[in-house]
Amino acid sequence: MTLSHPSACAVQFQHITKSFAHANHTVTVLDRIDGDIKQGSITTLVGPSGSGKSTLLSLCNLLITPDTGQLYIQGKDIHSWPITELRRNVGIVFQDAPMVQGTALYNLQTAQRLHGIDIGNPETLMEQVGLSSSLLTQHVQDLSGGQKQRLALARTLANQPQILLLDEITSALDPSSVREVEQLLLEINRESRITLIWVTHQMEQAQRVGQETWFLMNGQLLEQRSTADFFAHPQTEEARQFIKGELQ
Amino acid sequence: MTIIALTLSLCFVLFAVVLSRSFKLGLEKDVLIATLRATIQLLIIGYVLNFIFGLEQLWVVGLFLLLMITVASLNVSKKGKSVPYMTIKVFITLVIVEIVTQALLLGFNIIPATARYIIPISGMIIGNSMILGSLLVTRLRSEVTLRQREIILLLSLGGTPRQAIMPVLKSAVRSSMIPTIDGQKTLGLVQLPGMMTGQIIAGADPITAVRFQLLIVFTTMTSAIITSILLSLFIAPSLFNKQQQLQTEPLESSS
Numbered sequence A: 001m002t003l004s005h006p007s008a009c010a011v012q013f014q015h016i017t018k019s020f021a022h023a024n025h026t027v028t029v030l031d032r033i034d035g036d037i038k039q040g041s042i043t044t045l046v047g048p049s050g051s052g053k054s055t056l057l058s059l060c061n062l063l064i065t066p067d068t069g070q071l072y073i074q075g076k077d078i079h080s081w082p083i084t085e086l087r088r089n090v091g092i093v094f095q096d097a098p099m100v101q102g103t104a105l106y107n108l109q110t111a112q113r114l115h116g117i118d119i120g121n122p123e124t125l126m127e128q129v130g131l132s133s134s135l136l137t138q139h140v141q142d143l144s145g146g147q148k149q150r151l152a153l154a155r156t157l158a159n160q161p162q163i164l165l166l167d168e169i170t171s172a173l174d175p176s177s178v179r180e181v182e183q184l185l186l187e188i189n190r191e192s193r194i195t196l197i198w199v200t201h202q203m204e205q206a207q208r209v210g211q212e213t214w215f216l217m218n219g220q221l222l223e224q225r226s227t228a229d230f231f232a233h234p235q236t237e238e239a240r241q242f243i244k245g246e247l248q
Numbered sequence B: 001m002t003i004i005a006l007t008l009s010l011c012f013v014l015f016a017v018v019l020s021r022s023f024k025l026g027l028e029k030d031v032l033i034a035t036l037r038a039t040i041q042l043l044i045i046g047y048v049l050n051f052i053f054g055l056e057q058l059w060v061v062g063l064f065l066l067l068m069i070t071v072a073s074l075n076v077s078k079k080g081k082s083v084p085y086m087t088i089k090v091f092i093t094l095v096i097v098e099i100v101t102q103a104l105l106l107g108f109n110i111i112p113a114t115a116r117y118i119i120p121i122s123g124m125i126i127g128n129s130m131i132l133g134s135l136l137v138t139r140l141r142s143e144v145t146l147r148q149r150e151i152i153l154l155l156s157l158g159g160t161p162r163q164a165i166m167p168v169l170k171s172a173v174r175s176s177m178i179p180t181i182d183g184q185k186t187l188g189l190v191q192l193p194g195m196m197t198g199q200i201i202a203g204a205d206p207i208t209a210v211r212f213q214l215l216i217v218f219t220t221m222t223s224a225i226i227t228s229i230l231l232s233l234f235i236a237p238s239l240f241n242k243q244q245q246l247q248t249e250p251l252e253s254s255s
């Protein structure tokens, strides 16, 4: 294996391991992960449920601390970043779209409250993710699952991250909204060179948006190749079965 | 009240024991122990107070207050055993509450600087703060559990631990204050406060008793809110580790 120079990479994993302690045993959720994510690239991260995808994302902004190994973000060791700055740079949109109690507008303005940055026109932000600006005054309790997912995306985008971690952000959307969100993110990636790491359960989506694809299973990174390659010629039996839908 | 009258009032305890026995409630032992403890504790405190009032030495008063605060701190810290330095945090909170309230009461000459006033009023304030402290820890625990994802979200957007926990602290403080405020809204409508009752029975004119009761009500408002805010600010940092990740263990029930 060749190691590229850290600074060329948005994210670089070197022998990253993470275990969780349960009542009477520990479970290794990520097992010696090695891999590079190039600056400005789109990587789709796939694998069966419980394979460690969300955990891998949470390591990148230190919401979870790796047990062993080195993790570099934009060439800098994760532990030498000021933590709040790291988390602003590495934005995450969570699987469950957690909300701050209050209105949709209040949620959009989170970046402004935390860092005093100008989030621009809230209505534009809403339209960007396909939400009507009439929702701005609504309390988040009254939003649907899909509306919350899109609001969560807009809220993280307003924070202007360099690297964006996306954890199944379209699972509650109808097909046309899924396409809209995908288009938006591809556009943002093209224009602002934001690096995307995108966890998805939908194989079509992983193919549509990905340049690179990582296949994770039982905490091991079994494949990391160009997306087209991965789906056309999976190298491992596990990946073959997974793509065919026999491993869910 | 004469000793004989007091002794005769023990028939109420006897009555409770008889009822417990005939309905097989199994409470006899507890009733007797509770009675015994209340009697001994109150008699001791009566004599101790008598002694202290007689001495009228400021340092003795101070020592007695410290003792009250220590007992109250140990009591509250049972609720948050896994919070590092919990007893000390509660202790400091209560000392500050005591200093602030006494500074106002004595500074404005609202009460005379004698043991007879300082000790009972402090007792009520510290007792109230003690209840409030326990309530705050309980509320904080449920708020943090309930809004855990919201806290993590704010951290994920680059918020500091303080920014991330603040909304939750505010609602915990707010809800811990509700019983105090609600209680004061209905004060006197049904139940007369114990202190006022005691004064009236002891022969004070009701208006005088009301004046002192109001003093306690006003002071309690301040001491309650100071307790709640200070304690929540003291506890908050222990809910995060060095990597600025949320730790819920310190608040988990330690029964």
Ligand SMILES: Nc1ncnc2c1ncn2[C@@H]1O[C@H](COP(=O)(O)OP(=O)(O)OP(=O)(O)O)[C@@H](O)[C@H]1O
Pocket (backbone or CB within 6 Å): A020, A021, A029, A047, A048, A049, A050, A051, A052, A053, A054, A055, A056, A095
């Ligand atoms: N904080 C935690 N404490 C203990 N175990 C955890 C924790 N977080 C994750 N795990 C465990 O780690 C494993 C991987 O979880 P993770 O959420 O990363 O999987 P995933 O690939 O994202 O799954 P899904 O596709 O269902 O979202 C699971 O077995 C999970 O139970």
Ligand SMILES: [Mg+2]
Pocket (backbone or CB within 6 Å): A053, A054, A055, A095, A167
């Ligand atoms: Mg997941």
